[in-house]
Amino acid sequence: MPTGIYVVGSIGSARGTYNLMTHSLAVQVATEPCVVALAIDVTARTHGYLDATGVATLSVLRRDQRDLVRRFVKPVSDVELDEQGRPRTMGGVEVLVADSGAPCLADAAGCLDLHVVGRVDFASHTLFCCEVRGVAVAPEVLEGPASAHLAAILRMEDTKMNYGG
Numbered sequence: 001m002p003t004g005i006y007v008v009g010s011i012g013s014a015r016g017t018y019n020l021m022t023h024s025l026a027v028q029v030a031t032e033p034c035v036v037a038l039a040i041d042v043t044a045r046t047h048g049y050l051d052a053t054g055v056a057t058l059s060v061l062r063r064d065q066r067d068l069v070r071r072f073v074k075p076v077s078d079v080e081l082d083e084q085g086r087p088r089t090m091g092g093v094e095v096l097v098a099d100s101g102a103p104c105l106a107d108a109a110g111c112l113d114l115h116v117v118g119r120v121d122f123a124s125h126t127l128f129c130c131e132v133r134g135v136a137v138a139p140e141v142l143e144g145p146a147s148a149h150l151a152a153i154l155r156m157e158d159t160k161m162n163y164g165g
Contacts, residue, residue, distance in 0.1 A: 007072055008038060009057035009095070009103040010049035018079055018087045018103050020095070021046045022072045025125070026058060034132040036112060039125045045075045050128050054116040055100035059108035068093065068105070099134050110137040 008023040023046075025039035036058060040047045050056055061068060071091050080089040086097045094106040104111035113134030120127040 007059040010046045011102045012049045013052040019045045020072045022069045038128045055102050056114045057098050057102045057104035058112040059105040060110040062109045
C-alpha cells in the first residue's frame with residue numbers, strides 16, 4: 001500500500017523530555033471531528049510519551065527532506081532547550097513547539113497538532129486515534145496548485161525504508 005512517511009513529535013510527562021520519531025503508520029480516519037490514527041510500536045519511546053501526555057505532532061515532510069527520516073529512527077538524545085525549557089533543536093534539527101507542547105519540525109511542509117481521543121491496543125502496536133486540534137502549513141505550500149504540492153510530499157517509496165513506526 002502506498003504510504004507517507006512523517007516525523008511524530010512527542011513530549012513526556014517529566015520536564016524536558018521530548019522525542020521525534022520517523023513514522024509511516026498514519027492515516028486520517030474521520031472528518032468530523034478530524035481524526036488521524038497513529039499506529040505506534042509498544043516498545044517505542046513515543047508510545048510511552050503518548051500514554052503519559054496524550055499529545056503529539058505529525059510533521060509532513062517534503063521529498064527533498066528524505067535524509068531526515070533516517071535521523072529519527074532511534075530516540076533523540078541531543079535536545080537543545082531554550083530559556084523556558086522548550087526544545088529549540090532535536091537531533092541537530094530546528095523544531096517548533098505546538099500549542100499542545102509537543103515538538104514539530106520547523107522546516108516541515110506542514111504539521112498537525114494532535115490530542116489522543118481513543119486507542120486500540122494490539123500486541124505489537126497501539127492505534128492512537130488523535131483529534132487534529134491545530135494545523136500549520138509552510139507558506140510555499142499555499143502557493144500554486146494543490147496537485148503540485150501533493151506531488152512534493154515525501155512518501156515511503158521515495159526512501160529505501162519499508163517501515164517506520
